[in-house]
Amino acid sequence: MKLVWCPDMASKAFFDVVELLSTNTPDEEGSGGGETGLAELLAAMAGGWNSQCIVEILPVDKPSTSTATVALSAAAVRTGGRHIRTFQSEEVTIEGMDFAVVDFERRDAVKVLREVRVGPRGAVLVSKNGRRCGGDLTSNSAGEWWGGVLMQGIRVVRSAYLPIGNGGVEIVHVGVGEGKSLPDRKKKIQSRWIKHVDRVTGVEHVFRR
Template sequence: MKLVWSPETASKAYIDTVKSCGLFKQSGQAEFISAMAGGRNAKLIVEAWSSGGAVTTSAGLVIAAQHTSGRHVCVVPDERSKLEYNEAMHAVAGVSSPEVVVGEAEDAMEGLVDVDFVVVDCRRKDWSRVLRFVKLNQRDAVLVCKNASQRAINSGFRWHGALGSATPVVRSAFLPVGKGLDIAYVGNSGGIMDHRKGSSRWIKHIDQQSGEEHVFRR
């Protein structure tokens, strides 16, 4: 199914994430990602969570999935990480824990097909393998690398290389939100960012950590 931007759903996901995570540190990034997933009407959201990391993004994705009637699956490497993740999620008021899959990247992604929204924490040692094995909806999908500025400078990361030649990358962008968001859009529709030919809009986002205002075109 083609992802079509819904401003109303994006706004609802954003506002509800603010309500649930607004008092948590680094919540600005969670609100932004939640609005993206909600606005794209994502039906299968896969998140690769890193042990020791915040769960505000997870909370935002749970909220987005509720608004899109979608499914949010969090992938963790081991049972210890699962326990840590569930305990952290229980501390977020009003947000239930999503489905959790335990295993290495290749095994964890095996049963997840036609994924249309992916969030990978680059602090995971296997973050690049998660991207390699994720089974995307080839018509339209969005991939987000959070904490992207913490990737090794000499890693030489390129979306085309990470996803393979069979996955067409329509557009990518790096945004200075949180510790860096690297976003890619894939699909065979000629550009999922421009689902209305000739149309575009400016989106404003305020980073709650730094107070900086970022304006970009979608």
């Protein structure tokens, strides 16, 4: 059993959020076209992976509603899954997580991640504000760092940095049990160019993976 990408579900979740945000964009500090573009991306990813347990790991001082929250809630409705938000000082045990957005402005984000039980299909993790915890999202050691953060038995399959939103995000695909992990960074890895167009500002981002 593994995560399987569904383009049709991704498109539906994406357009659900585009419609929601076109009529009612939540107020949040530092929001703007970049954060709206990130919200659309999150919805498409959560929907495309048919996520059944979507988790937001947030600091206590975050706004009650944000574009990311709207996006993830809409994706959960589309997939028929759950959308769970956890805040600092909460003691929560989460079972079967298969999609998560982690804000590392939360002081105990690493501790929470180690307690979360990833579902049998594996999971996709999206990291925001990763540099706050001393990590460098663009470094070759990102896979090793995540491997030390996640609970035992979880392996990092691949990792990518995207310059989207305020400060960019890292997207990590993790698997459960034995299997291939990230390739040896010393070996030559074929790269490719990826293009993302922000639907709000019209700005085109081109980056190499």
